Amino acid sequence: MIPVNRPLLDGNEKxxxxxxxxxxxxxxxxPFVKRLESGFGALSGRKHGIAVCNGSVALDLAxxxxxxxxxxxxxxxxxxxxxxxxxxxxxxxxxxxVDCQQDTWNMDPELVAAKITPRTKAIMAVHIYGLPVDMDxxxxxxxxxxxxxxxxxxxxxxxxxxxxxxxxxGDITTASFYPNKxxxxxxxxxxxxxxxxxxxxxxxxxxxxxxxxRRFIHEELGWNFRMSNLQAAVGVAQLxxxxxxxxxxxxxxxxxxxxxxxxPLLGLPVARTDYAENIYWVxxxxxxxxxxxxxxxxxxxxxxxxxxxxxxxxxxxxxxxFRKMGLFAGERYPVSERLARxxxxxPSGLGNSKEEVQASAQALxxxxx
Numbered sequence: 056m057i058p059v060n061r062p063l064l065d066g067n068e069k070x071x072x073x074x075x076x077x078x079x080x081x082x083x084x085x086p087f088v089k090r091l092e093s094g095f096g097a098l099s100g101r102k103h104g105i106a107v108c109n110g111s112v113a114l115d116l117a118x119x120x121x122x123x124x125x126x127x128x129x130x131x132x133x134x135x136x137x138x139x140x141x142x143x144x145x146x147x148x149x150x151x152x153v154d155c156q157q158d159t160w161n162m163d164p165e166l167v168a169a170k171i172t173p174r175t176k177a178i179m180a181v182h183i184y185g186l187p188v189d190m191d192x193x194x195x196x197x198x199x200x201x202x203x204x205x206x207x208x209x210x211x212x213x214x215x216x217x218x219x220x221x222x223x224x225g226d227i228t229t230a231s232f233y234p235n236k237x238x239x240x241x242x243x244x245x246x247x248x249x250x251x252x253x254x255x256x257x258x259x260x261x262x263x264x265x266x267x268x269r270r271f272i273h274e275e276l277g278w279n280f281r282m283s284n285l286q287a288a289v290g291v292a293q294l295x296x297x298x299x300x301x302x303x304x305x306x307x308x309x310x311x312x313x314x315x316x317x318x319p320l321l322g323l324p325v326a327r328t329d330y331a332e333n334i335y336w337v338x339x340x341x342x343x344x345x346x347x348x349x350x351x352x353x354x355x356x357x358x359x360x361x362x363x364x365x366x367x368x369x370x371x372x373x374x375x376x377f378r379k380m381g382l383f384a385g386e387r388y389p390v391s392e393r394l395a396r397x398x399x400x401x402p403s404g405l406g407n408s409k410e411e412v413q414a415s416a417q418a419l420x421x422x423x424x
Contacts, residue, residue, distance in 0.1 A: 056358075056361050056362070056363055057361060057363055057414060058363045058402060058404070058407070059235075059337075059363040059365050059400065059401070059402050059403075060234065060337075060402070060403070060404030060407070061404040061405070062234045062235070062404060062405060063296075063300070063303075064289070064292075064406075066295060066296050067291075067295060068288070068289050068292040068293070070292075071087065071288035071289070071291060072285060072288050074288065075288050080284050081283060081284055081285050082281075082283060083262075083282055084284070085283070085285075085287065087284045087287035087288040087290075087291050088282055088284055091104070091106055091245075091282075091290040091294065092104035092105065092106050092245070094294045095230070095238070095245055095247075095294060098212065098213060098220070098222070098297060099208065099221070099223055100219065100220035100222060101222060101223055101228065101247035101248060101249055102249045103247065103248050103249065103251070103253075103254035104245050104246075104247050105245060105246040105247070105248075105254060105257040105258055105261060106243065106244075106245050106281075106282040107243070107244045107261055107280040107282055108242060108243060108280050108281060108282055108283075108286075109231065109233070109243060109244045110138065110230060110243075111138040111141070111231075111244070112278065112280045113229035113231070113244035114138055114139060114141075114229050115145060115146070116229075116260055116280060117142075117205055117227045117228075117246055117257075118142055118146040118148070118205070119146065119260050120248075120253050120256045120257045121176075121177065121203050121205070121226065121227065121253070123143075123146050123176050124146050124148055125147035125148065126148075127146075127149070127175075127176035128150075128151045128175045128176060129143045129148055129149070129150055129175070129177045129178070129205070130151045130152075130153060130167055130170045130171065130177070130178045131143070131151070131152065131153070131162070131178075131181060131371075132153055132155050132183070132371075133152040133153065133155070133370040133371045133372050134154070134160065134162075134183065134370055134371075134391035134394055135207075135368055135371065136181075136209075136368055137374060137376075139179055139181055139207060139371075140377065143179070148176065150371065150377075150382070151170050151172075151175070152170075152371055152383065152386065152388060153166040153167055153170055154166055154388040154389065154390045154391055155183070155390050155394070156390070157390050159183070159189075160184055160186070160339070161181075161182065161183045161187070161188045161189070162180065162188055164193055165192070167193065171196070171202070175200065175202060176202065177203035177205050178193055178197055178202055178205070179205040179207060180193050180206050180207065180224070180225070181209075182207065182208055182209075183210065183368075184210060184339055184400075185304075185333040185334050185336050185337070186325060186328060186331055187211055187214055187216045187330070189328075189330060190216050190224050191217075197225070203226045203227070204226055204227075205226070205227055206221075206224045206227070206228040207228075208222040208229065208247075209233075209244075210231075210336040210337075211334065212230070212236060212297065213237060213298075213300070214334050215331060216330050217330045222247055226248065226253070227247070227248045227250075228248065229245070229246055230245045230247065231243075232244055232245070232286075232290055235336075235337070235404060236336070237297065237300050237336065237405070238293040238294055238297060239289065239290070239293055240286040240289045240290040240293070241286055241289060242286065243286045243287075244282075259277060260275075260278060261277065261278065261280040261281060262277060262280075262281060263277045263278065263279055264277035300405055301334055303405055304334050304405065305332070305333070305334060305335060307335055307338060307403050307407065307412060308324070308326065308333060308338060308403075310412045310416075311323070311338050311401065311412060311416060314412070314413065314416035314417075315340065315416055315420070318420070319343070320343040320345065320346050320423050321341070321343065321419075322341035323340060324338065335403060337400040337401075339398055339400040339401075340400070341394060341397050341398045342397040342398075342399075343397075346397075349396050350366045350367065350395075350397055351366060353399055353419075353422060354366060354399055356422040357415075357418055357419065360418040361414075361418070362401070362415045362418045362419075363402055364400065364402070364415075365399060366398065366399045367395055367399065367400070368394075370388055370392055370395050371383065372387070372388055372391075373392070401415045401419065402415045
């Protein structure tokens with residue numbers, strides 16, 4: 056079976072892990088945590104990096120740091136991972152959805168303005184798969200309405216928007232280091248900001264809000280969202296090779312484009328826009344409406360041929376858990392709905408070989424023939 060993702064761990068990962076064990080620094084107090092925070096902050100164009108145990112809690116931390124809660128609304132795309140909307144709901148705020156663009160698969164900035172109300176507190180811009188959100192219209196809207204901008208850059212390590220580093224936009228940014236990301240720590244994530252007070256609040260909330268003078272006295276409830284030195288050691292080794300990783304991801308994108316480009320039954324990722332070049336976090340394809348089966352059936356047929364694949368995100372307005380809460384009743388977002396039913400991504404991890412890409416593309420063409 057060709058896996059949908061195979062991480063690449065052939066740099067200094069083992070050496071740095073051994074260093075953690077030899078020095079006995081395995082907790083969150085170890086030096087690799089600060090090295091990862093500093094290095095990833097620089098990669099993202101941010102003054103502060105606050106490492107956490109995964110990308111989902113990074114979103115919880117960001118919302119808490121901004122004091123977003125009951126009575127507030129946050130605008131975000133329907134086509135995203137559930138972590139984004141879940142963090143808003145857990146904060147006691149209300150998620151407000153917009154549809155995505157058909158070509159980039161990102162939230163459509165032209166639809167955001169209509170969703171802003173007196174209760175809107177923030178816009179959550181989630182960069183999807185390989186291309187960033189068109190940020191200039193989002194930032195202009197936020198400035199006009201005095202809103203926070205939360206940038207979810209989980210899938211965009213090393214990406215740029217109009218020459219500016221993705222991760223550097225808005226008030227606060229979140230990132231993920233799950234194994235299928237460009238940089239992985241196994242599990243792990245980070246919150247990024249340029250604001251000194253926000254950064255200090257994030258560090259307090261991440262670490263149970265211990266009092267500075269009297270450690271076990273707490274004026275506010277926080278969480279244990281800390282990242283271990285072991286996780287960070289892997290991340291530092293990964294960060295050292297980000298340039299090579301970006302080249303490899305774009306190479307994988309070119310391989311698939313050469314193999315699948317022009318296929319009449321497939322929609323392929325946009326290679327570039329006027330503001331960014333695709334970094335192919337995953338290589339996604341969308342089945343033409345004339346294909347007599349959906350993405351779920353395509354994945355099953357690929358699996359029978361030894362190829363791992365995964366379907367796209369399922370829209371937030373169609374998530375059973377949110378419908379049970381009475382959210383998004385009667386709402387429709389047709390682009391998100393179509394992508395969820397017709398979209399899937401192919402093996403495209405950093406450790407996947409050209410031969411595996413060729414075999415995966417061939418298997419896809421066979422099930423479509």
